[in-house]
Amino acid sequence: MARTSRRREAAKLMAKPSVKAGSPCELKGNEDDRISKLPNDILLNILDRLDFRDVTRTSVLSRRWSQLPANLSRLKISALSFMPSQTSISDDELGGTLLRINAVNAANAAVVKATKSMLAHRDPGGCTIRLLSTMFYLSGDAPISIGHTVGNAMATHRVEKAELVVLTEKKGQMCSIADLANYGTRFVSFFNECHNAFAGLTRLYLENLSFRESDFVSNILVTCKQLNYLGFFNCDTEDWIKSSKLNTHSSVTSVLSIAVLTWSNSPGFQNSHGWRLRCWDLQKNHHWCWAMSHCLGF
Numbered sequence: 001m002a003r004t005s006r007r008r009e010a011a012k013l014m015a016k017p018s019v020k021a022g023s024p025c026e027l028k029g030n031e032d033d034r035i036s037k038l039p040n041d042i043l044l045n046i047l048d049r050l051d052f053r054d055v056t057r058t059s060v061l062s063r064r065w066s067q068l069p070a071n072l073s074r075l076k077i078s079a080l081s082f083m084p085s086q087t088s089i090s091d092d093e094l095g096g097t098l099l100r101i102n103a104v105n106a107a108n109a110a111v112v113k114a115t116k117s118m119l120a121h122r123d124p125g126g127c128t129i130r131l132l133s134t135m136f137y138l139s140g141d142a143p144i145s146i147g148h149t150v151g152n153a154m155a156t157h158r159v160e161k162a163e164l165v166v167l168t169e170k171k172g173q174m175c176s177i178a179d180l181a182n183y184g185t186r187f188v189s190f191f192n193e194c195h196n197a198f199a200g201l202t203r204l205y206l207e208n209l210s211f212r213e214s215d216f217v218s219n220i221l222v223t224c225k226q227l228n229y230l231g232f233f234n235c236d237t238e239d240w241i242k243s244s245k246l247n248t249h250s251s252v253t254s255v256l257s258i259a260v261l262t263w264s265n266s267p268g269f270q271n272s273h274g275w276r277l278r279c280w281d282l283q284k285n286h287h288w289c290w291a292m293s294h295c296l297g298f
Contacts, residue, residue: 036061040068048074052114053081070121073128077114078135079167082107101139104169108142111135115146119153128158135165138186147194154200162226163203166190170208172234180210180236188216195223203229210236221256232260257281 035043047055047068059066084103115134122129132153136146143166154162168175168183175183187209191198198204201224209232211217217240221227237260258280 036064040071043068044071044073048072051081052077056114069118070123071127072118073130074133075118075129075131076133077111077118078133078165079104079107079111079137080135082110100169104137104139105142108137108139112142112145112149115149119149119157122157124156128160129153130160132159132162133165134163135167137167137169138183138190139169143186143190144193147190147197151194151196151200155196159200161202162197162200163205164197164201165205166207168208172208175208175234177210180208180234181212184209184211184236188212191220191223198223200226202226203231205231205233206235207233208235211240214239216240228256230256230258232258232262234262235260236262238262 047058050058055069055072059069111134132150134146134150136142147164150162150164153159166187168179170179187206188211198220204220204224204227213219217237220230224230260278262276262278
């Protein structure tokens with residue numbers, strides 16, 4: 001009986017070999033979570049370089065990881081991150097339009113939720129926000145909700161740079177004159193509701209807009225006193241450019257660059273039609289103009 005018992009014990013030892021200190025088997029468990037042992041400042045530096053959705057995914061790893069996003073110095077939240085791939089939208093005109101509208105509304109809702117969540121968990125007296133960037137579509141109530149959230153953040157937190165990128169459901173040349181006017185009306189309503197947010201912006205990008213008041217761009221410059229870049233893509237700003245003395249606005253902001261990209265049918269350019277880019281540096285009082293081929297793909 002004693003000999004049988006010893007054999008059984010030996011069999012157990014053979015089935016579970018001992019692991020020596022420093023062996024690969026012992027180190028495997030430590031290697032799996034080696035990145036979590038890095039100090040917070042290094043982890044935050046890594047997270048600052050990730051897409052917002054990837055940042056949120058890391059929050060489920062542990063309690064420590066879930067607290068890191070509240071200390072990020074660069075907050076970049078984009079509706080494009082929440083949009084489905086183009087191949088998932090039908091080529092059928094009606095069906096594709098409806099799908100895109102639904103996708104835009106869902107993406108905007110995600111941006112609203114993400115912006116509120118990211119800013120609500122931050123300590124107002126904590127680390128400075130080096131960049132607060134929000135990209136969204138000019139659709140529904142989302143822009144005003146985002147504007148109020150960003151405005152409140154500027155009032156209660158230290159924000160070095162803030163930018164808004166305002167997109168439209170339709171792209172570039174797909175927009176009719178009526179579409180441009182409609183988007184312009186929407187933007188004016190958004191602008192009038194969120195002066196606090198616009199007053200602290202350093203960068204603003206707009207696309208596919210036409211304003212009923214030709215001098216409305218001047219209102220933007222007067223309100224956005226911190227602005228150092230204003231970009232227009234496919235916006236009807238020609239009347240304002242012709243009638244406005246741009247260098248008079250240099251007193252409004254310390255450094256201001258304006259870029260206007262429009263579709264031109266002017267015969268004065270090398271091509272009878274194409275994209276025209278005009279840029280102003282109001283600090284140096286410089287103006288540039290380029291004519292580009294229509295095959296840019298916008």
